[in-house]
Amino acid sequence: MASYASLLDGTFRVVEIDPNGRKFDKVSxxxxxxxGDPSERVEMIMDIHAELFKVxxxxxxSINLLLxxxxxxxxxxxxxxxxxxxDYVMYGTCFKFATDKDNDNLLTVLISCGGxxxxxxxxxxxxxxxxxxxxxxxxxxx
Numbered sequence: 135m136a137s138y139a140s141l142l143d144g145t146f147r148v149v150e151i152d153p154n155g156r157k158f159d160k161v162s163x164x165x166x167x168x169x170g171d172p173s174e175r176v177e178m179i180m181d182i183h184a185e186l187f188k189v190x191x192x193x194x195x196s197i198n199l200l201l202x203x204x205x206x207x208x209x210x211x212x213x214x215x216x217x218x219x220x221d222y223v224m225y226g227t228c229f230k231f232a233t234d235k236d237n238d239n240l241l242t243v244l245i246s247c248g249g250x251x252x253x254x255x256x257x258x259x260x261x262x263x264x265x266x267x268x269x270x271x272x273x274x275x276x
Contacts, residue, residue: 141263141270142199142254145169148189159255160185161250168256169194174254183250187222188273195274199254202269220273224250228268233239233258245270 146166153165162184168176178197182189190193198220217223227249234240243264245252252272254261 139201139203139263140198141201142176142197142261144176144197146176146195146197148191148193148195150192151189156184164189166195166197168183174257174260176254178255179251179253181247181252182204182224182274183223183269191276195276197275198228198273200271201273210273217271217273220275222274224248224252224272226250226270226272228254228264228266228270231264231266245272247272252271 146168148164148219149167152162154163156162161181164178164180164182166178166180167173192274202225224247226245228243228245230242230244232242234242239258241256241258241261241264242257242260243254243261
C-alpha cells in the first residue's frame, strides 16, 4: 500500500521563467511564489523539462510535495496512484537544507530530481518535515 506524507501543498504563481536566461535547451527555471499571506509565503525556484510542461508567467499552479515512504515493489506496480492526478511529476532527493544566517525562522531546502533542482525558501514553521536523503515527489497541476 502506498504511504505518503504531504510536506507542502499550496497554490503558487509563476513570477518569472528563465530570469537569467536559459542554460539548457530543454530546461526552464521557474520562479514561483505562493499565493496568500505575504508573511507566510513560500518561494520556489524550480527547474522543469520545458517541452513536457509548458507554463507562462502569472499561471497559478497547484503544487504538492509528498514524502515517499512506499516500498519500491509498490512503485513499480500497475496499481492506480495519486500521481495520476497531476500534470507534471518529478521524483527526487532532499540533498541540503539550511537555516538562514540572518533569520533563524527562514529555511532553504534543496531537492535534486535527476539533475533538475528545486529550491524552496520559507518560514521554518511551514517546512518542518524535510530531512536529508528523504525521497520526495514534486507534483504540479495547472
